[in-house]
Amino acid sequence: MNAIRVKLKNNMFLTLVITTYIVLGILMPSKAIQSLNNSLYYIKEMLIIMPVILILTSLIEAWVPKKSIEKALGEDSGFKGSVFSFLLGSFSAGPIYAAFPVCKMLLKKGASVSNIVVMLSTWAVIKIPMLVNEAKFLGPKFMAIRWVLTTISIFIMAYITSRLVKKEDIQMDDILTNEEELMLNINEQYCIGCGLCTKISSETFVMENKKAKIIIEISKLEENENIKTAIDKCPAKAIGYKK
Numbered sequence: 206m207n208a209i210r211v212k213l214k215n216n217m218f219l220t221l222v223i224t225t226y227i228v229l230g231i232l233m234p235s236k237a238i239q240s241l242n243n244s245l246y247y248i249k250e251m252l253i254i255m256p257v258i259l260i261l262t263s264l265i266e267a268w269v270p271k272k273s274i275e276k277a278l279g280e281d282s283g284f285k286g287s288v289f290s291f292l293l294g295s296f297s298a299g300p301i302y303a304a305f306p307v308c309k310m311l312l313k314k315g316a317s318v319s320n321i322v323v324m325l326s327t328w329a330v331i332k333i334p335m336l337v338n339e340a341k342f343l344g345p346k347f348m349a350i351r352w353v354l355t356t357i358s359i360f361i362m363a364y365i366t367s368r369l370v371k372k373e374d375i376q377m378d379d380i381l382t383n384e385e386e387l388m389l390n391i392n393e394q395y396c397i398g399c400g401l402c403t404k405i406s407s408e409t410f411v412m413e414n415k416k417a418k419i420i421i422e423i424s425k426l427e428e429n430e431n432i433k434t435a436i437d438k439c440p441a442k443a444i445g446y447k448k
């Protein structure tokens with residue numbers, strides 16, 4: 206029962222969506238079918254776009270050195286870094302959700318939070334193909350004024366976000382990284398204190414105050430079969446690796 210509760214807690218958004226569909230299906234079946242069709246349309250679109258984006262992200266991850274990204278988009282890249290992020294976002298193509306894996310990889314490789322905000326925001330609201338269409342339908346004057354005001358807002362937002370959000374606040378451990386940089390970690394909030402991990406690998410885990418703890422620091426490179434099993438069997442999915 207506990208495990209089901211934790212699973213639901215760990216997938217709150219998905220649980221909420223499924224519950225909404227069930228309620229909608231009971232109260233307004235025709236709306237539920239319409240919503241389901243819309244969702245399927247977007248899922249289909251994502252399945253076409255995301256593989257390309259993930260391949261592109263992996264290529265940048267593998268081929269572009271960390272130092273180059275730090276220099277171009279890092280904390281010390283200054284005004285040039287902001288302009289570069291702005292241009293990357295402006296000349297991008299594809300829906301905004303395609304930008305998230307790219308931006309997360311850039312963050313991990315040294316881009317600053319403010320430059321990521323600039324890139325994401327320009328990608329979302331002022332990329333070139335969008336501006337061309339905007340000018341066609343709403344007129345060049347409308348497009349130009351909106352562009353100027355949006356650009357000013359983007360730089361203000363980037364500054365405020367970089368003050369409020371630090372890189373440590375962003376979870377990075379699901380991104381490919383050097384195995385020696387990833388350390389075994391227990392998310393105490395998720396741990397339900399069942400003690401299973403200590404039984405599977407007593408040389409790695411110990412119970413303290415009803416929570417599992419790691420006895421000595423272990424990197425992903427040093428992972429053994431027992432640790433793999435403990436990660437796999439942990440009912441709360443509380444064991445993993447963190448940079």
Ligand code: SF4
Pocket residue numbers: 391395396397398399400401402403416417438439440441442443444
């Ligand atoms: S980390 Fe260990 S003690 Fe905590 S829930 Fe997972 S298996 Fe149980």
